[in-house]
Amino acid sequence: MLNFTDYLILFLSGCAGGIIAGLLGVGGGIINVFILTFYADQLGIEAHEQVRFILANSLFAIFFSSVFGSIQQIRNKNFFFKEVGITAITAIIANAFVSWTILQFEWYSKERFSLFFVIILSLLTIRMIITVSNHKKKQFNDTIPIKVLSPLGLLAGVFSALSGLGGGVIMVPYMSDFYKLKIKKATSISLGVMPFMTLTTTLLYALFESDHQVSAFGYVTPAVVIPMTLGVMLCAPLGVRLAGKLSEIFIRIAFICIIIVVIYRMLSRIV
Numbered sequence: 001m002l003n004f005t006d007y008l009i010l011f012l013s014g015c016a017g018g019i020i021a022g023l024l025g026v027g028g029g030i031i032n033v034f035i036l037t038f039y040a041d042q043l044g045i046e047a048h049e050q051v052r053f054i055l056a057n058s059l060f061a062i063f064f065s066s067v068f069g070s071i072q073q074i075r076n077k078n079f080f081f082k083e084v085g086i087t088a089i090t091a092i093i094a095n096a097f098v099s100w101t102i103l104q105f106e107w108y109s110k111e112r113f114s115l116f117f118v119i120i121l122s123l124l125t126i127r128m129i130i131t132v133s134n135h136k137k138k139q140f141n142d143t144i145p146i147k148v149l150s151p152l153g154l155l156a157g158v159f160s161a162l163s164g165l166g167g168g169v170i171m172v173p174y175m176s177d178f179y180k181l182k183i184k185k186a187t188s189i190s191l192g193v194m195p196f197m198t199l200t201t202t203l204l205y206a207l208f209e210s211d212h213q214v215s216a217f218g219y220v221t222p223a224v225v226i227p228m229t230l231g232v233m234l235c236a237p238l239g240v241r242l243a244g245k246l247s248e249i250f251i252r253i254a255f256i257c258i259i260i261v262v263i264y265r266m267l268s269r270i271v
Contacts, residue, residue: 006042007227010035014061014231021065021232022072022239023246024255025187026168028065028232030262032058033117033164037266039224048106049211049219051113055102056205056219057228058164059198065232066166066194072240073188080185084192086146087153091167091197094157099201102161103208114266117163121263124169127177128256144181156190157197166194169259183251184243191240 002010013035017028036057040050073079102108152174156167163169168190175186205219243251 002039002043002223006039010039010224010227011231014228015235016231017061017228018065018068018232018235019239019242020258021062021166021168021191022069022236022241023187023243024168024239024251024258025069025172025190026166026255028236029058029062029160029163029165030121030169030258032061032228034262034265035228036164036224037114043221043224046211047110050110051108052102052205052208052210052219053221054113055099055161055164056202057221057225059160059166059205060202060220060225061228061232062164062166063195063198063202064229065236066191066198068233068236069191069240070188070195072237073191076240076244078184078188078244079192080189081192083144083146083149083189086149087156087171087189088193088196090150090153091157091160091193092153092200094154095161095167095197096157096200096204098158098161099204103204108162113162118263118266120159120163121169121259121266124173125256125259125263127173128252128259139180140176140182141180142182142185144175144179148179153193156193160194160197161201167197168194172255187243187251 013031017031020026020031021028033054036054040053045053070079152171155174156170159165159170160167171190171193172183172186175181175189176183202220206217208218210219
């Protein structure tokens with residue numbers, strides 16, 4: 001059972017995830033996955049159920065962080081409806097399909113999940129470090145080719161379903177590094193896609209009957225996810241406001257530092 005300290009930790013992790021979501025356009029899943037991995041053990045959830053528990057509750061929290069972050073982006077007149085809509089269509093389809101296979105079959109173990117998580121974040125970190133080192137040599141654009149958005153949505157949907165990260169760690173580098181889109185626009189598009197992508201998947205996990213007894217809503221666990229969501233709702237708009245005031249190079253460096261910490265913690269758990 002969870003106590004007051006646990007609820008406080010979950011709330012504060014939600015606050016951190018909300019700030020990261022608004023600042024970096026990644027949905028806060030980097031924090032969510034790390035915290036949920038810890039509480040999956042503490043709640044006594046069996047190993048074969050833990051991946052579904054982590055994915056369901058991380059994506060639930062990401063839905064709210066991305067909704068409240070996107071609302072703030074709309075208020076800031078920095079929301080791009082056309083780009084978000086095109087990307088979201090394929091993201092929803094890919095995310096829902098992969099999530100359905102995870103629920104229907106036993107192929108995605110905790111070990112595979114952890115290894116996938118660490119490998120992808122490691123590759124992303126290397127790419128971001130290279131980008132930061134060459135930042136002053138590059139010219140960034142105000143637009144991105146429309147034709148690349150559907151493949152981006154497909155890739156982000158698959159990655160989000162497998163990692164619980166919301167897809168932002170794929171979408172932001174894809175747009176800003178490969179197509180030289182300004183990172184503040186890239187984070188806004190990424191944040192805007194996530195509510196559509198995560199809502200469908202959250203409903204799948206909530207309606208699917210789970211084997212553990214912790215939750216009454218499939219794999220969505222209110223005792224864990226509600227404190228996180230409250231923190232997310234409170235702090236996601238703050239992250240968006242910070243993004244408007246900070247330089248692009250600072251945002252990239254912050255992104256790298258957070259990912260390195262998470263990689264280290266996940267590797268220590270695997271070992």
